[in-house]
Amino acid sequence: MAKSSSSSNAYLLVPIALIAVLLSTAVIRGPSLVTPAGIGSAIIVAAPLILATYALMVLAVAGRGTVDLAVGPLLAFINVVVVKLSTAGYLASPIATFIVAIGLGMAYQLLFALIIIFVRVQPIIVALSGFLALTGINLVILPRPGGSAPEFMMSWGSGTSIFSPVLLIIVLATLGWYLFTATTFYSNLKMMGYDERAAWTSGVKTDIVRIGAHLIAGIYVALGALCYTALISSGDPTQGQNMTLTAVTALVLGGVALSGGRGGATGALMGAVSLWLIGYVLATFNFGAIQAFMTQMVYGVILVLSLLLTLLVPVISRYVSFISPWSAFLVLGLVVIGVMLHVATSGTYGGAEHHIVQGALADRYFLVPPARFGGNAGKFVSGTQWMALLAGLAAIAFVATARLINAEGGARSMGLFLYIVVAVLILALFAAAVIQPEFRLLGRGG
Secondary structure, three states: OHHHHHHHOHHHHHHHHHHHHHHHHHHHHOHHHOOHHHHHHHHHHHHHHHHHHHHHHHHHHOOOOOOOOOHHHHHHHHHHHHHHHHHOOOOOOHHHHHHHHHHHHHHHHHHHHHHHHHHOOOHHHHHHHHHHHHHHHHHHHOOOOEOOOOHHHOOHHHOOOOOOHHHHHHHHHHHHHHHHOOOHHHHHHHHHHHOHHHHHHOOOOHHHHHHHHHHHHHHHHHHHHHHHHHHHOOEOOOOHHHHHHHHHHHHHHOOOOOOOOOOOHHHHHHHHHHHHHHHHHHHOOOOHHHHHHHHHHHHHHHHHHHHHHHHHHHHHHHHOOOOOHHHHHHHHHHHHHHHHHHHHHHHHOOOOOOOOOHHHHHHHHOOOOOOOOHHHHHHOOOHHHHHHHHHHHHHHHHHHHHHHHHHHHOOOOOHHHHHHHHHHHHHHHHHHHHHOOOOOOOOOOO
């Protein structure tokens, strides 16, 4: 049971490894990312892409190659309608704004589903038609970027704090998907995605399931449009084309099968965050006039390489079957956390020329700044980094040992116990960072 579950999620190995490499590179290239303002800004900027990718993910799981290429123009359509109504004074309360946005998203997706079901047009044709139609309608509603977002949204896009309404929207949208996966409807959706004819002969009402999938996608697009409106505090009818390309790339990057039946919020989230990290890392380089060209080229190269690696995952998983995606996520997560802690605290023990307020550091990073040792400070590490190293090595050793015992002993499942122990090690790391002074890795001499 555990082995089959692990193999079914083997496609997540690629986005997990990619996001670990990109996040480490982004932190090293742009240390400002490891601050409350940096993380808050990242959440605000990445939120529309994450939610648009969620919408595509739901439709991709439904099968028939249903990739809504109009997701970008639809997001822009909801954006310009909300801004237009807000500027005219018709939208003032949050409840009314959410009702209008979600209603528009669900209405379009319902029309999309009905055309596929009853007119029997291929989904790609309907998607292309919607893309062209909405692109023109957006320019009719708002010929150029402008207008103002509802007043209650003005503070959402500031990005000065990690915790914001946009973060709450992402968390609720993700938790909503995982609650949805516990229902029979989700099982029918995956069955339909794998083989629609077999699902129909098994008694699944495929038309109802498809309509439900489109309605859920409409909700996600609407939430993405509201986050985008909060980000720019105005309307932009021209953003749709770029958003579609980026969301489809993130979908494939997250390991979601375009043929249907495979995918989830985890892969979609990792794909979207990876795309944002690629843009962030490239922004730290100065390519001048070819900056946009380099970004698009890197998107394409990474997409092709990810597709090739995804095809190789079934072959590779035969030889590394004892490594589950979640074990890889925990181990690589510890490595990335170590890199982030090093970047965040490196300026506090580099010598006497660095001055930092102890209270401010503790408030921002929940760390105790290490003592300074004059000229030999470079030979010492902080208590946090020393404990992070020990916890990381212990977690890696435990994961490898437990997975090998599980594989050799034929035990049914050790997954829950394994992850609980690793979680305890991570908590012990932060507890030790608070109560320990610091540890010396090298002697004072030499």
